[in-house]
Amino acid sequence: MMLRIAPELNEVKDIVSVGVRNKWLVVLLGVFGVNYKGRAVSELSCGERLLIIKPDRCVLIHNSGGVNPINWMREGSSINAKLNDEVLKIKVLNINPREELVLIIKKVSAVFTNDFSSAGELRVIGSEADMARRIYENPSIISKNFRPVSLEEQTKYGFIDVLGCEEKDYVIVECKRYKAGLSGVQQLRRYVEKFKKARGINNVKGVLAAPSITRNALKMLNDWGFSFKRVEPPMHLIGERMVQEKLSKFLHENETKN
Amino acid sequence: MMLRIAPELNEVKDIVSVGVRNKWLVVLLGVFGVNYKGRAVSELSCGERLLIIKPDRCVLIHNSGGVNPINWMREGSSINAKLNDEVLKIKVLNINPREELVLIIKKVSAVFTNDFSSAGELRVIGSEADMARRIYENPSIISKNFRPVSLEEQTKYGFIDVLGCEEKDYVIVECKRYKAGLSGVQQLRRYVEKFKKARGINNVKGVLAAPSITRNALKMLNDWGFSFKRVEPPMHLIGERMVQEKLSKFLHENETKN
DNA sequence: GACCTTAGCGGCTGC
DNA sequence: GCAGCCGTTAAGGTC
Numbered sequence: 001m002m003l004r005i006a007p008e009l010n011e012v013k014d015i016v017s018v019g020v021r022n023k024w025l026v027v028l029l030g031v032f033g034v035n036y037k038g039r040a041v042s043e044l045s046c047g048e049r050l051l052i053i054k055p056d057r058c059v060l061i062h063n064s065g066g067v068n069p070i071n072w073m074r075e076g077s078s079i080n081a082k083l084n085d086e087v088l089k090i091k092v093l094n095i096n097p098r099e100e101l102v103l104i105i106k107k108v109s110a111v112f113t114n115d116f117s118s119a120g121e122l123r124v125i126g127s128e129a130d131m132a133r134r135i136y137e138n139p140s141i142i143s144k145n146f147r148p149v150s151l152e153e154q155t156k157y158g159f160i161d162v163l164g165c166e167e168k169d170y171v172i173v174e175c176k177r178y179k180a181g182l183s184g185v186q187q188l189r190r191y192v193e194k195f196k197k198a199r200g201i202n203n204v205k206g207v208l209a210a211p212s213i214t215r216n217a218l219k220m221l222n223d224w225g226f227s228f229k230r231v232e233p234p235m236h237l238i239g240e241r242m243v244q245e246k247l248s249k250f251l252h253e254n255e256t257k258n
Numbered sequence: 259m260m261l262r263i264a265p266e267l268n269e270v271k272d273i274v275s276v277g278v279r280n281k282w283l284v285v286l287l288g289v290f291g292v293n294y295k296g297r298a299v300s301e302l303s304c305g306e307r308l309l310i311i312k313p314d315r316c317v318l319i320h321n322s323g324g325v326n327p328i329n330w331m332r333e334g335s336s337i338n339a340k341l342n343d344e345v346l347k348i349k350v351l352n353i354n355p356r357e358e359l360v361l362i363i364k365k366v367s368a369v370f371t372n373d374f375s376s377a378g379e380l381r382v383i384g385s386e387a388d389m390a391r392r393i394y395e396n397p398s399i400i401s402k403n404f405r406p407v408s409l410e411e412q413t414k415y416g417f418i419d420v421l422g423c424e425e426k427d428y429v430i431v432e433c434k435r436y437k438a439g440l441s442g443v444q445q446l447r448r449y450v451e452k453f454k455k456a457r458g459i460n461n462v463k464g465v466l467a468a469p470s471i472t473r474n475a476l477k478m479l480n481d482w483g484f485s486f487k488r489v490e491p492p493m494h495l496i497g498e499r500m501v502q503e504k505l506s507k508f509l510h511e512n513e514t515k516n
Numbered sequence: 517g518a519c520c521t522t523a524g525c526g527g528c529t530g531c
Numbered sequence: 532g533c534a535g536c537c538g539t540t541a542a543g544g545t546c
Binding site for chain 2: 065
Binding site for chain 4: 297299326329330331332355357412414417437440441472474475
């Protein structure tokens, strides 16, 4: 572990170099500007920012607000620090795609490096896939006669969340976790059209399943002869009223399925 | 500024509380688990992680790899730390939407808090809007007879990147910065259809402008009678061969336009 | 506030 | 590797 408060830039250079070499975590709070050139070109004028270099050698530069970094480089970059002309220049390179990030560091309030071991994965409930699975397992959500056939059926034009039938008709269900918008309708439309064409049939219904839908999207849906099915968001099952026991059970079931 | 290496949890509590109260930056490297409940539900088992609380009170939890946080809360959350049963519990709350994040901290390697002033914004060149502007200003990119009429024209169904005409026909251009896919075709299709309907006309062409296009997307584009126009990515202008002077000029022009 | 879109999207999955 | 798409998407703009 290494740490300096208000260090000289040559000390910073050493700490960053050690951290990068050892694949440790590096955290630096300081004043610097950033130039990026790669998938776009960006310029970030000098100011107080937080620099993070992770063991996997991805680089994050954070402003004082916002969830997303204002600049970043993805994992596997090569990182080089060098002192010149009263500033510390950190150059970060990636190939494929070729990208370059340059930090011009003028002043550092604090810099820190330490081992940072990797830890377990996240488990999430309430995704679109959970929603599709719920429909698959409780087909009456869609209609009395709905009989699900497959889940996340792969096609060349994307995958169909739930495919099923209703008496003699095929039914394609597209799920959206929250309010459905135009793009959801377009997606459904694409699947229905391609499905009809691929099988040379015409009796294919389209259903958009979501907790709600925007006005425009509903209009478009109707224009195309599809229907909207109001479905509780995937979170519904695990809402406030749900007891902890149920949650654990759900989590466990979910886990065993993956 | 406050800092502790391998602190006791009660010290951590104090530092976090001070940092949050003063709207400072808080950085903590330690061993903890995270539970999130809000737009979804997630469970993150105990492990070594990096916690960041920003002055705007957004909260980031990072694993040792990856650009994105593994858990987070958006700005404006309320944050409360309390010691109980040999662990430090940090509860983060947001309303609208109602979300809750709970950290169970078992061990801390380092914790740090410091003022973190906000700094300037990022300037980016090479966006889709830049691409549309280039076409608007250099209409021959689309065709000899293309006459642009408007840029980013707003409609109820999304905005049209470039609208123009070719002799007696209207032309709607949808730009994509990189390889265009199915959704770009669908977008174009939507704009063309709605435009036709809104004006009660039929002579509307659709052009998808991008550096390249996927096979499926091209097929769909052709099926719908639209055309593909290969256009250099917005980065082209500012590629390797471009001298620094030109870049500065471009940056400056861009600036004066915004 | 509703709605739509982009993003240096990131990251995952299936082929 | 390409292709398509979800995401606790985030963030920004317009109506």
